[in-house]
Amino acid sequence: MSPESLLLWALCLPLAGALGVSLCGRWPNVREAVTIITTLSTFSCVLGILQFVLAGQVVELEVVEVLAGLPIAFRLEPLGMLYALVASGLWIPTAVYGIGYMRGHGEQNQTRFFACFALAIFAALGIAFAGNLLTLFLFYELLTFSTYPLVTHYGNDEARKAGRVYLGNLIFTSVAFLLLAVVTTWWMTGTLDFRPGGILAGKAEGPMVAVLLGLFAFGAGKAALMPFHRWLPAAMVAPTPVSALLHAVAIVKAGVFTVLKVVVYIFGIDFLTEQGASLWLMYAAAFTLLSASVIALTKTNLKARLAYSTISQLAYIVLGAALATTAGVTGAALHIPMHAMGKITLFFCAGAIYVATHKKDIREMDGIGRRMPFTMGAFLVGSLSIIGLPPMGGAWSKWFLAMGAAEAHMPIFIGVLMLSSLLSIGYLMPIVARAFFCKAADAEPEAASGDATESHPEKPGFWGAVNEAPALCVIPLCATALGTVALFFCVPFFKGLLDLMVLR
Amino acid sequence: MSEHLSALIVVLPLLAAPVCLLLRQTRMVRAWTSIVAWACLCMALTLLERVHTGGVITYAMGGWDPPLGIEYRLDALNAYLLVIVTAIASVVFPSGVILTDTSLPEGKAHLYFAALLLCLAGLLGITSTGDLFNVFVFVEITSLSSYTLISLGKNRQALTAAFSYLVMGTIGGTFLLVGIGFLYQVTGTLNMNDLALRLPELLGSRTILAGFAFLMVGGSIKLAVFPLHQWLPNAYTHAPAAVSAFIAATATKVSYYLLARIIFTVFGAAFVFDALHLHWLLMPLAIAAMFAGSLAAVFQTDLKRLLAYSSIAQIGYMTLGLCMASETGLTGGIVHLFNHALMKGGLFLAVACVVMRTGSSSVNAISGLGRKMPLTMAAIVVGGLSLIGVPGTAGFISKWYLVVGALERGWYAVSVLILLSSLIAVVYVWRLVETAFFGVPEHEVCEVPWTSWLPTWILIGATLVFGIWTDVTVGGASAAARALLGVTP
Numbered sequence: 001m002s003p004e005s006l007l008l009w010a011l012c013l014p015l016a017g018a019l020g021v022s023l024c025g026r027w028p029n030v031r032e033a034v035t036i037i038t039t040l041s042t043f044s045c046v047l048g049i050l051q052f053v054l055a056g057q058v059v060e061l062e063v064v065e066v067l068a069g070l071p072i073a074f075r076l077e078p079l080g081m082l083y084a085l086v087a088s089g090l091w092i093p094t095a096v097y098g099i100g101y102m103r104g105h106g107e108q109n110q111t112r113f114f115a116c117f118a119l120a121i122f123a124a125l126g127i128a129f130a131g132n133l134l135t136l137f138l139f140y141e142l143l144t145f146s147t148y149p150l151v152t153h154y155g156n157d158e159a160r161k162a163g164r165v166y167l168g169n170l171i172f173t174s175v176a177f178l179l180l181a182v183v184t185t186w187w188m189t190g191t192l193d194f195r196p197g198g199i200l201a202g203k204a205e206g207p208m209v210a211v212l213l214g215l216f217a218f219g220a221g222k223a224a225l226m227p228f229h230r231w232l233p234a235a236m237v238a239p240t241p242v243s244a245l246l247h248a249v250a251i252v253k254a255g256v257f258t259v260l261k262v263v264v265y266i267f268g269i270d271f272l273t274e275q276g277a278s279l280w281l282m283y284a285a286a287f288t289l290l291s292a293s294v295i296a297l298t299k300t301n302l303k304a305r306l307a308y309s310t311i312s313q314l315a316y317i318v319l320g321a322a323l324a325t326t327a328g329v330t331g332a333a334l335h336i337p338m339h340a341m342g343k344i345t346l347f348f349c350a351g352a353i354y355v356a357t358h359k360k361d362i363r364e365m366d367g368i369g370r371r372m373p374f375t376m377g378a379f380l381v382g383s384l385s386i387i388g389l390p391p392m393g394g395a396w397s398k399w400f401l402a403m404g405a406a407e408a409h410m411p412i413f414i415g416v417l418m419l420s421s422l423l424s425i426g427y428l429m430p431i432v433a434r435a436f437f438c439k440a441a442d443a444e445p446e447a448a449s450g451d452a453t454e455s456h457p458e459k460p461g462f463w464g465a466v467n468e469a470p471a472l473c474v475i476p477l478c479a480t481a482l483g484t485v486a487l488f489f490c491v492p493f494f495k496g497l498l499d500l501m502v503l504r
Numbered sequence: 505m506s507e508h509l510s511a512l513i514v515v516l517p518l519l520a521a522p523v524c525l526l527l528r529q530t531r532m533v534r535a536w537t538s539i540v541a542w543a544c545l546c547m548a549l550t551l552l553e554r555v556h557t558g559g560v561i562t563y564a565m566g567g568w569d570p571p572l573g574i575e576y577r578l579d580a581l582n583a584y585l586l587v588i589v590t591a592i593a594s595v596v597f598p599s600g601v602i603l604t605d606t607s608l609p610e611g612k613a614h615l616y617f618a619a620l621l622l623c624l625a626g627l628l629g630i631t632s633t634g635d636l637f638n639v640f641v642f643v644e645i646t647s648l649s650s651y652t653l654i655s656l657g658k659n660r661q662a663l664t665a666a667f668s669y670l671v672m673g674t675i676g677g678t679f680l681l682v683g684i685g686f687l688y689q690v691t692g693t694l695n696m697n698d699l700a701l702r703l704p705e706l707l708g709s710r711t712i713l714a715g716f717a718f719l720m721v722g723g724s725i726k727l728a729v730f731p732l733h734q735w736l737p738n739a740y741t742h743a744p745a746a747v748s749a750f751i752a753a754t755a756t757k758v759s760y761y762l763l764a765r766i767i768f769t770v771f772g773a774a775f776v777f778d779a780l781h782l783h784w785l786l787m788p789l790a791i792a793a794m795f796a797g798s799l800a801a802v803f804q805t806d807l808k809r810l811l812a813y814s815s816i817a818q819i820g821y822m823t824l825g826l827c828m829a830s831e832t833g834l835t836g837g838i839v840h841l842f843n844h845a846l847m848k849g850g851l852f853l854a855v856a857c858v859v860m861r862t863g864s865s866s867v868n869a870i871s872g873l874g875r876k877m878p879l880t881m882a883a884i885v886v887g888g889l890s891l892i893g894v895p896g897t898a899g900f901i902s903k904w905y906l907v908v909g910a911l912e913r914g915w916y917a918v919s920v921l922i923l924l925s926s927l928i929a930v931v932y933v934w935r936l937v938e939t940a941f942f943g944v945p946e947h948e949v950c951e952v953p954w955t956s957w958l959p960t961w962i963l964i965g966a967t968l969v970f971g972i973w974t975d976v977t978v979g980g981a982s983a984a985a986r987a988l989l990g991v992t993p
Contacts, residue, residue, distance in 0.1 A: 066974055067904065138895040145894070152942070160942050164934070171930050175893075175923050183904065183919070187911045 003052040003059040007074055010045035010088070011125055013038055018118035025111030032099050035114050039092045042121070046088045053081045056500060060131065070192060072138065075131030077194070078501040079264065079333055082494065083257045084128035086337045090249050090344055091121050093476035097348055098241035100472025104355045107239065112149060117245070119146040124250040127257065133182045133192040133266070136258060140178070140222075143254055144170045150242045151235045162234040169231035170221045178219025178258075181212055185266065194261060196502035198268025209267070209277040216262045217281055222255025223318055224311045226288040233307040240351025243303060248343035252310060253336050256317040260332055269324040269503055273408075281322035286416045289315035293423035300362050302350045305427055306343065309386065312420060313339045319413060320401050328404025330498050335397035337494065338385065341483045342394055345382030346428075348477035349375050352469035362431055369435035371467045374474050376435045378481035383428035385484040388421050393487025506550075510563045510576045513547040513586065514632055516540060517625035524618040530603075533614045537621055538598035544628065545594045548586035555583040556983065562634070570634070571695035577634030581838070581984035585631045585761050588842055592753040592849050593624050595962050596746055600955030601856035605865075606656045606744040616656060620750070623649040627758045636684045636770075637694045639762065643680060643726070646758070647673040650751055654743040662742035672725055672735040679722030686715030687770075699770050707775050719766050720782075726759035729786075729823055730793030733816045737800075740812035745856030745865065748808055752815055753849035757841050760822055764834075768988040773829045783827035790827065791921055793820030798928035802935070807855045807865045810932060811848065814891060817925065818844045821906060824922070828909045834985035835978065836905030842977050843890070843898035843970060850963030851887040854880050857956050861949040870936065871943030876950065879957045881940045883964045888933030890967040893926045897971040901978060 001009075017038030024031040052059055059076040066072055076084075098117065102110050123146055126139030144167070152163035186192055189203045204212060221228045232252065236243055246252075263272060272278045289312050296308035313335070320332025352375045359365055369376040385392030398417060405413035468474050487494075520540040524533045555561060555578055565574040578586075596602065597620065608616055626646030630639055651673070655666035688694055690711050691702045706712050721732075728736040736756075740748045767776045776782045797817030804810035818840070825837020855865055857880045862869040874881045890897035903926060910919035951957065970977045 064972055066972060067901065067978065072972070134895070141895050145889070155942055160938060163938075167930070167934065171892075172927055175927055175930075176920075180907070180920060180923055183907045184911065187908055 001048065003049050003057065003076075004061045006045050006048045006052075007059055007061055007076060007129060010042055010049065010084070011074075011122065011129065013042045013045060014118045014122040014125065017042075018115045018122065021115040021118060022111060028110065031111060031114060035095050035099070035118070038118060039088075039095045042125075043088045043092060046084050046125075049076060050081060050085065053078060053500070054497065062131075066134065069190070070132070070134050070186070072135050073131035073193075074129040074135065075194060076129055078497045079257070079261060080128040080130070082333055082497060083253060083336060084125055086253065086340050087121060087124040087128060087250050090245060090340060090480070093348075093479055094241055094245040094249075094344065097244065097351070097473055097476040100470045100476075101239065101241050101351055101355055104470045104473065105239075107153075109153065109155075113153060113239070116146055116149045117242075120150065120246060120250055122146075124254055127254050130194075132194060133185065133262075136261070137174075137178065137182055140220075140254060140258065141174060143222075143251060144174065147242070147246055147251060150246065151238045153239055153242065154237065159237050162237040165234035166231045169228055173219050173221030173228050176219075177215045178221075181215035181219050184212060184215070194265035196265065198264075198266055198271050200267050201271040205275065209272070209275045210280060213263075213267065213272070213277050213281060216266075217259055217284075217318065217322075220255040220258040220262075222251050223259050224252060224255065224288075224314050225284060225318055226291065226311075229288070229292070229311045232311055233304050236303040236307050240303070240347060240354060243306075244344050244347035244351065247307065248310060248347050249340045252314055253340060256314050256321075256332070257336065259318055260321045260329065263321040263324060264329060264501070264503060269326075269329060272324040278322040278324050282319060282410065282413060285315045285319035285322055286413060288312070289319060289416060289420050290423070293420050293427065296427040297423065301360055302353070302362050302365070302431070303347075303360065305362065306346050306350060309346075309424065309427065310343060312424070313343065313386065316397070316401060316417070316420075319416075320404055323401075323404045323408045323410065323413070325404045325407040326503060327400050327407050329501075329503065330495070331397050331400030331402075331404050333498050333501075334400055334491070334494055338393040338397040338484075338487055341480055341487055342382045342385035342392065345378055345477055345480040345484060346386070348473070348480060349379040349382065352473045352477060355473055356467065356469040362434070365431065366434050366438035369432070372469070373466060374468060374478055376432065378477045379435070380432045381481040381484055383432060385487075386428060387424045391488045392484045393491070394484070395488060396491045508563070509547050509551055510561055510578050510632055511565060513544055513551065513590075514576075514625055514629045516547075517544060517621045517628065521618045521621040521625065524614045524621065528611075528614050530613040533617045534598070534602070537617045538594070540621060541590065541594040541597045541624065544624070545587070545590040548583070548590040551578055552583040552587050552980070555580055556980075571693045571698035574638050575634040575695055575697070576632045577697065578632060579984075580980065580987040581764070582631045582761065584838070584842070584980045584984045585758065586628060587980075588757060588845050589624070589627050589631065589754045592750060592845055592963075595959045596750045596753075596849065596853065598955075599746060599853060599856075599959035600953055601853060601860050601959075602746045604745060604856050604860040605658050607658050607662070608656060616653070619649045619652045620747075623653060623750070627754050630758050631761060634696050635694050636687065636696060636699070640677065640681050640684055643677055643762075646755065647677060650747075650755065653747045653751070654739050656747070657742040657744050659742055661738070665738035665742040669735045669739045672732075676722045676725030679718045679725065681722075683715045683718030683722060686711050686718065690715070696765065696770050700772065703771060704775075707771075707779070716771060716780075720763070723759060723763040723766060727756055727763060727823075728759075728816060728819055730789050730796060730816060730820060733793070733797075733819075736816060737809050737812040740815070741806055741809040745808065745852055745859050748811075749849050749852030749856060752811070752852055753845040756815065756819055757845055760819070760826070760837075760841055764826055764988060767826070768990075773989065777827070777829045783829065786823055786827040787915075787918070790820045790823040791918065791925075793817060793823065794921070794925040795928070798925055798932065801932045802928065804932075805867050807858065807867055807870070807936075808852070810867065810936075811851055811855065814929065814932065815844075815848060817929070818848070818891070820925075821902070821922070824918070825906055825909065828913055828915075829989075830909055830912055831982065831985050831989060832905055832912055833909030834988060835982040836902055836909050838984050839905060839974075839977050839981035840902030842981065843902050843967065846898060846963050846967045846970065847887045847890040850883060850960055850967065851891075853956075853960040853963065854883040854887065857952045857960060860952055860956060862947045867936065867939055868943075868946065870940045872940070872945030873947075873949070874941035876945055876947075877952065879951055880960065883957070883960045884940065885937055886964050886968065888929075888936060890971070892929045892933055895971070896968070898967040898977070900971055901974050905978075
């Protein structure tokens with residue numbers, strides 16, 4: 001198949017999947033089969049395109065001209081390829097996990113849930129493939145609206161309020177800042193195409209560049225740069241699979257991907273360095289990075305802690321983009337898959353703990369490691385990746401980010417990165433330590449797990465204490481935990497892909 | 505025959521109205537009005553196509569040559585308007601909700617349809633004619649028929665709403681007439697093109713200035729420019745929902761056309777904007793309308809009133825495009841005219857569907873209807889997204905042009921204000937979404953029949969289509985903008 005048609009397939013399959021899921025709502029097994037088939041086929045399409053991109057081919061496709069000289073167009077380059085791989089690849093374990101979680105919980109409205117999920121992946125892939133800012137913006141907003149029903153899934157007052165914060169933040173930033181930035185770029189340059197070396201050089205200068213960069217950086221509200229980060233913790237009322245895929249992978253990465261893409265292909269890193277326009281963004285990102293880590297330390301709700309950790313990790317990527325050096329951009333791009341794999345593991349674990357024990361608070365999780373050894377083992381591995389220790393993938397992205405800071409002659413940010421790593425040890429390790437080394441406060445082994453899990457009280461020894469979440473939950477989280485290790489060894493491949501990126 | 509088309513499009517609905525009285529049977533009358541509307545749509549499309557290929561079409565009524573006789577003159581702008589008006593009519597008239605929410609006595613429906621046709625004829629007349637006095641005549645035909653239509657609302661408040669509209673409408677009409685009189689007194693002509701030729705030498709005259717002021721105020725009342733909008737919310741709220749759909753989508757658009765025609769064709773942009781600096785008056789009013797209208801919409805408890813206040817805000821956007829007086833700005837204003845007609849028409853029809861099932865148009869009426877009436881509620885959501893200006897919907901296209909137009913003029917603050925005010929739309933649209941999908945159902949209802957949801961979805965679907973494929977809408981609007989500015993392509 002030609003790369004263009006593969007690209008269209010990769011886009012249309014999730015859309016068709018969403019339709020299929022809504023049509024098969026009456027037969028849950030068929031519906032779930034549709035979801036799984038869609039995830040697998042979408043991922044294989046993305047893999048199919050990968051070989052063309054690796055061969056150095058630029059895949060371009062123009063769909064329809066919306067405004068004069070402004071088409072909806074797709075243009076696949078290494079950065080987008082990377083994001084597409086992450087979004088479509090991690091959709092597979094999440095779909096499996098989601099089925100296990102939703103069934104384990106006996107949730108309502110599962111059809112809507114899976115249909116919106118597929119729609120969100122459609123939007124994420126559209127963002128990854130976007131060939132100009134208009135297309136990116138279109139899919140960016142589609143992603144916001146398609147995930148709203150997921151965030152407010154429970155339909156109660158809490159969900160409704162969280163939905164308001166979610167939509168309020170994302171729509172406000174995208175309309176007031178991002179759209180303004182897009183229109184201004186169009187007005188100044190007469191094009192919105194992503195071009196190597198950027199399109200703004202020679203068209204804008206002075207403080208205008210810094211202002212425009214600010215509009216883009218804060219406009220991509222999904223990147224959760226402070227002070228527009230509140231939506232992320234608020235969105236944690238969603239069912240955990242949503243938090244896992246969308247708030248660790250698709251949505252937040254759409255934000256930082258936008259920032260990265262704009263820095264590389266709209267501003268151009270040389271132009272940014274020359275203008276010195278991104279200096280303030282480095283400090284803004286560093287501030288978010290550290291303060292979110294500190295806030296994470298104070299949170300006792302597991303998902304809230306992970307949410308603030310995500311905010312902090314996203315700021316790494318913004319920082320890498322703002323450094324505007326080759327190593328910085330590489331590190332930022334690498335951090336997309338590395339953080340995604342690590343954080344999705346952590347969210348899966350949080351969800352598995354909730355399914356098995358209905359516990360959300362970290363203080364209640366003493367001694368839970370004995371009961372759920374696989375889950376907590378995976379949690380340990382994921383945490384190590386987030387902290388950035390080898391042999392987990394997270395080590396590499398931090399390495400490149402630190403190199404980027406050195407390249408930009410900004411040693412202070414190396415210090416910031418290291419400090420943040422220490423803070424992440426502080427907010428992640430106690431969870432693992434308490435799970436394995438503390439005794440459970442309530443002596444009774446079985447909590448309010450109900451029919452979701454099976455208990456085997458009569459068996460003695462190691463297996464006797466084990467009372468895990470359903471297999472459909474545990475297997476994906478073990479897989480992604482192994483994935484973080486695999487990513488450590490896969491770095492030459494990602495580096496090779498990113499080296500194809502034309503920065504200048 | 506075909507050279508008479510530009511007259512026929514007005515004459516047909518005008519003559520078809522009395523025929524309703526002969527047909528009498530509701531079903532036959534409904535079919536007849538629909539057929540007339542469709543025929544007008546076909547004529548409008550033919551005319552638009554002809555204008556785009558062959559340039560301006562002029563038609564001397566009764567064979568009397570202008571400027572003595574009445575001239576019908578179609579350029580890219582009014583041909584475009586004709587298509588909007590007839591398209592809305594041909595969707596709304598056959599719709600199943602056309603009689604919903606009315607207080608017609610048994611067996612009197614034919615009068616209602618006659619009024620609808622008269623209103624259509626008036627709107628088409630204002631749009632096609634090139635003669636100022638003829639404009640006034642058609643303005644009165646439109647107004648009188650719409651007073652009738654509004655007073656047919658179900659509640660007794662409809663009568664007071666119609667009456668206050670009558671008072672305001674008459675004042676507006678009188679202002680127009682006085683303005684026309686002043687111009688005639690000085691120039692001795694009523695033909696717009698002839699006026700445009702004679703006026704430049706006379707522009708210093710106080711009579712002309714006073715005439716211009718009267719025309720502007722009269723037109724602004726008809727258009728409901730902030731702060732002359734007071735009649736609009738009541739009229740739209742208490743009129744039958746389908747009438748609101750038709751009038752909201754067409755009447756203000758035609759008034760907008762009239763203002764644009766007077767400013768750009770009769771007086772010329774140089775006089776109005778360079779000498780009189782009208783934009784420094786209109787622009788603050790437009791911005792105030794954008795914010796006041798949207799903010800007022802947030803606090804409404806009635807769906808129709810909410811949409812009416814939103815209309816005031818949208819009229820603000822269109823007026824803003826008008827005062828940019830550039831090709832981009834005018835294109836934005838005119839394309840918003842088209843897009844807003846689609847979305848507001850669709851939204852009012854959706855409200856009519858709600859009224860049809862629940863008997864009420866309060867916001868609480870749609871509580872929990874997301875499951876009961878999924879098609880209607882989805883229409884409200886999509887129409888609302890288009891009002892916000894989400895990309896992929898028609899509303900985005902018009903906002904895009906307006907923002908670019910503001911940047912081109914160097915009005916940076918205005919471009920930010922356009923975006924900020926559209927954020928207020930998020931609030932009132934999201935109130936509806938939350939009520940429909942999170943609320944507890946108050947009524948045991950089912951989805952409306954296809955005759956009702958299909959017209960709604962034709963308009964709402966069109967907002968989606970024209971959010972992506974803009975050749976027709978933007979192409980037509982920019983041709984119209986060029987025609988207004990006198991730029992030859």
